[in-house]
Amino acid sequence: MAKLSLRHAEQSPLFTFECPMRVYYEDTDAGGVVYHAQFVKYLERARTEWLRHLGFTNSDLERKHGLVFIVSELHVEYLKPALLDDALNVTVGIESVGRVRIVFAQEVRRDHDLLVKARVVVASVAANGFKPVALPPELEKKMEAMC
Amino acid sequence: MAKLSLRHAEQSPLFTFECPMRVYYEDTDAGGVVYHAQFVKYLERARTEWLRHLGFTNSDLERKHGLVFIVSELHVEYLKPALLDDALNVTVGIESVGRVRIVFAQEVRRDHDLLVKARVVVASVAANGFKPVALPPELEKKMEAMC
Amino acid sequence: MAKLSLRHAEQSPLFTFECPMRVYYEDTDAGGVVYHAQFVKYLERARTEWLRHLGFTNSDLERKHGLVFIVSELHVEYLKPALLDDALNVTVGIESVGRVRIVFAQEVRRDHDLLVKARVVVASVAANGFKPVALPPELEKKMEAMC
Amino acid sequence: MAKLSLRHAEQSPLFTFECPMRVYYEDTDAGGVVYHAQFVKYLERARTEWLRHLGFTNSDLERKHGLVFIVSELHVEYLKPALLDDALNVTVGIESVGRVRIVFAQEVRRDHDLLVKARVVVASVAANGFKPVALPPELEKKMEAMC
Numbered sequence: 044m045a046k047l048s049l050r051h052a053e054q055s056p057l058f059t060f061e062c063p064m065r066v067y068y069e070d071t072d073a074g075g076v077v078y079h080a081q082f083v084k085y086l087e088r089a090r091t092e093w094l095r096h097l098g099f100t101n102s103d104l105e106r107k108h109g110l111v112f113i114v115s116e117l118h119v120e121y122l123k124p125a126l127l128d129d130a131l132n133v134t135v136g137i138e139s140v141g142r143v144r145i146v147f148a149q150e151v152r153r154d155h156d157l158l159v160k161a162r163v164v165v166a167s168v169a170a171n172g173f174k175p176v177a178l179p180p181e182l183e184k185k186m187e188a189m190c
Numbered sequence: 191m192a193k194l195s196l197r198h199a200e201q202s203p204l205f206t207f208e209c210p211m212r213v214y215y216e217d218t219d220a221g222g223v224v225y226h227a228q229f230v231k232y233l234e235r236a237r238t239e240w241l242r243h244l245g246f247t248n249s250d251l252e253r254k255h256g257l258v259f260i261v262s263e264l265h266v267e268y269l270k271p272a273l274l275d276d277a278l279n280v281t282v283g284i285e286s287v288g289r290v291r292i293v294f295a296q297e298v299r300r301d302h303d304l305l306v307k308a309r310v311v312v313a314s315v316a317a318n319g320f321k322p323v324a325l326p327p328e329l330e331k332k333m334e335a336m337c
Numbered sequence: 338m339a340k341l342s343l344r345h346a347e348q349s350p351l352f353t354f355e356c357p358m359r360v361y362y363e364d365t366d367a368g369g370v371v372y373h374a375q376f377v378k379y380l381e382r383a384r385t386e387w388l389r390h391l392g393f394t395n396s397d398l399e400r401k402h403g404l405v406f407i408v409s410e411l412h413v414e415y416l417k418p419a420l421l422d423d424a425l426n427v428t429v430g431i432e433s434v435g436r437v438r439i440v441f442a443q444e445v446r447r448d449h450d451l452l453v454k455a456r457v458v459v460a461s462v463a464a465n466g467f468k469p470v471a472l473p474p475e476l477e478k479k480m481e482a483m484c
Numbered sequence: 485m486a487k488l489s490l491r492h493a494e495q496s497p498l499f500t501f502e503c504p505m506r507v508y509y510e511d512t513d514a515g516g517v518v519y520h521a522q523f524v525k526y527l528e529r530a531r532t533e534w535l536r537h538l539g540f541t542n543s544d545l546e547r548k549h550g551l552v553f554i555v556s557e558l559h560v561e562y563l564k565p566a567l568l569d570d571a572l573n574v575t576v577g578i579e580s581v582g583r584v585r586i587v588f589a590q591e592v593r594r595d596h597d598l599l600v601k602a603r604v605v606v607a608s609v610a611a612n613g614f615k616p617v618a619l620p621p622e623l624e625k626k627m628e629a630m631c
Contacts, residue, residue, distance in 0.1 A: 367512035
């Protein structure tokens with residue numbers, strides 16, 4: 044699994060999408076900070092909004108193309124905690140786009156503070172049976188333009 | 191909506207099923223206690239284990255009978271907080287069983303302390319389209335024996 | 338527990354606050370719809386945004402006043418399901434404001450469709466020990482103006 | 485971030501702890517499978533039960549030693565989906581134990597099927613301020629015996 048590493052995350056991708064997010068009680072734990080698994084949800088919310096920004100939704104991709112995205116690998120580094128009521132920004136950058144596999148570089152920031160950085164590998168599979176399936180060409184093209 | 195009230199919850203149903211549950215970090219919030227929506231999940235876990243105890247599972251009911259249970263109404267009273275690492279017991283009692291509608295009386299306890307009491311109305315509907323559908327007779331019979 | 342009922346929910350409170358919310362994968366379950374406990378989180382997110390709209394935050398109330406809000410009672414009626422990618426609106430209305438106890442009337446809508454209605458009783462307690470504690474007068478006044 | 489890799493995960497640690505887990509509706513998403521962030525919670529539940537098995541709890545460690553564990557890094561590979569009602573086993577193995585830093589190798593299995601493998605780096609920090617703090621010697625010794 045050399046395929047996923049965070050070592051180059053300092054070189055930000057050229058284009059990134061940014062999604063604001065607010066921290067609610069539901070996101071925190073008894074340690075007084077955002078629960079670590081919650082950031083994994085934040086990362087997906089941001090990817091979903093970025094997809095919507097490109098003109099696509101998960102529900103349409105399933106309905107029209109029988110396609111769903113699954114996370115196949117996840118690498119998250121937690122640098123600083125986030126707190127109740129924090130206003131966060133979650134970024135979406137693309138490392139690479141293959142026919143069925145997209146590697147995202149994402150970050151969670153509070154103002155200029157980098158809290159979390161992540162690399163997430165997503166695969167496009169058939170909703171029915173989960174076999175790998177090629178991205179719709181128009182979506183692939185839009186993604187490649189972001190690399 | 192007079193149909194759901196907690197006023198008789200002191201009279202426990204004759205038969206109750208009890209399900210142990212442990213409090214993890216994921217269940218707590220920055221207030222240091224179990225997050226209120228988390229108890230709603232605990233209640234369903236206990237109903238699911240009770241169903242399994244009767245010889246049924248949600249996945250089988252859907253596969254064999256095209257039936258899913260949905261929560262149509264929920265009334266929860268929070269009396270005392272639960273804390274990280276607490277060992278809880280969640281009970282399942284039945285108030286009434288109709289052809290498509292079951293009223294559960296449930297409680298969450300830590301030893302003899304009553305933390306939460308709830309009434310939950312569940313309906314059996316078609317997995318495809320969510321129209322009300324009668325319970326499988328064998329399941330209805332087993333449930334009625336518990337009232 | 339006659340204190341909480343949904344029977345008058347048709348008469349909307351005079352002033353309501355509205356909070357937009359998007360449905361993500363994390364909110365749904367294998368039934369293909371938003372998981373019932375998730376709406377309980379949506380309701381709190383909306384109350385939190387309404388509080389922020391009034392000029393207060395949960396973290397400030399705790400830091401400055403040693404006060405936290407706890408949910409003491411919850412009554413939710415699920416009328417129609419919400420789906421992946423739905424754009425929802427969650428409303429916050431106030432039924433009554435006491436010195437330590439607020440009764441909220443809330444709804445979840447998708448366009449003109451009413452999906453969920455709820456009454457939620459919230460109490461203000463000391464962060465340290467959870468004893469009831471009076472609302473800060475400026476907050477109580479702002480809330481009463483909404484009844 | 486060469487420090488965390490899954491490449492040697494085939495060599496299982498000598499001693500592993502195993503924790504059974506059941507899949508409930510709350511764990512699944514509209515794709516019909518367990519939501520990817522949910523596995524991150526499963527992993528922590530298992531580490532918590534393993535800690536309890538060693539004679540320690542998170543709440544005691546905080547109360548007696550002012551110590552909390554935080555996840556500082558997470559690397560998860562998703563190999564096969566888990567489904568509603570699945571009975572899973574989550575393992576806890578230890579790769580290395582430092583004075584403040586523990587590297588866990590964990591897996592989620594359904595019978596002999598490997599569904600998820602993960603490496604999780606946990607640090608022990610002061611509950612108050614989150615500065616690194618040494619593990620209690622008795623806990624460190626018990627952990628080292630597992631490497």
